[in-house]
Amino acid sequence: MTTLVACSHGTRSPVGRQVVAAIVEAVRAELPDVDVRPAFVDVEEPEIGGVVAGVTGPLVVVPLLLSRGYHTKVDIARAVGTRADAVQTAPLGPHPLMSEVLVARLAETLGPEGLRPGDHLVLAAAGSSEAVAAVDVEATAADLRRHVSVPVSVGFAAGATPRIADAVTQARSDGAARVVCLSYVLAPGHFADVVRAAGADLTTAPLGADPRIARIVADRFAAALRESGRV
Structure with missing residues (x-):
């Protein structure tokens, strides 16, 4: 079974943390048979490198970020690069x-x-x-x-x-x-x-824990499985 690591930036905002936690829970509801684990690149724990190192078996990291950038290019890529059985998907946007x-x-x-x-x-x-x-x-x-x-x-x-x-x-x-x-x-x-x-x-309000965000994560995960030949 392939683990999904949902990696967000991290925030000091208590409300922001609640929103990200709700997104992770929505992803779990969207993919009930998948082990979904949260990770962060900054501010919060668990840090992405530690989460990737602690997963047994193949994993897919889905950035809970809205575009490519430093964190996808460096922080997440560095963590994923430590394992041959780890894959990084595109971020949430554009989609x-x-x-x-x-x-x-x-x-x-x-x-x-x-x-x-x-x-x-x-x-x-x-x-x-x-x-x-x-x-x-x-x-x-x-x-x-x-x-x-x-x-x-x-x-x-x-x-x-x-x-x-x-x-x-x-x-x-x-x-x-x-x-x-x-x-x-x-x-x-x-x-x-x-x-x-x-x-x-x-x-407008931030995007928030909209059900479509979880669907994007599920779509990125499914695409990674197809491209890696795991399905």
Whole structure:
């Protein structure tokens, strides 16, 4: 039996920790016959290297991260590289289901009125010094544009430009009557706070423990099993 290691960043936010724990539980419900273990790259324990070392038998590490970046390239890759029977999947995004989650959070924020002419959406991501992270966020934005009828731009809390506040300002300069930040972070914590402080008219909640997040994890796991010849 192949173990699934769900590896998230880690946060000091108690609510953020609860959300990540709920996501792991949702993955267990989605894959009841699979041993699902949490791990973290920073702040929290158990640390990814120790979890990988402690698993008996083959394992698949699914990053509970929204794009490729330093943690997928270095921290997780280093841990996975210590074992020939370990595989690392792509992160949660981009994925077709991610736009559905974002649209659901948007609907919760807008209420029955929904989007209106003059609205502009800023997909507000954490950001990374790794350029590939911005590529992944842009891919998510491109998919999101197929689901909404208003402009979508991107902004980053750190590590890349434009910064979220600058993206909000640019949207207004371009004529937006209302700017909505889509909080493209998994759970409450530092980056969610940065998104909320960016000056948008409205800001959605983080993605949270949406059932579709667990489905993305299950999809990544199944794809890894197929590609490794374990199914």
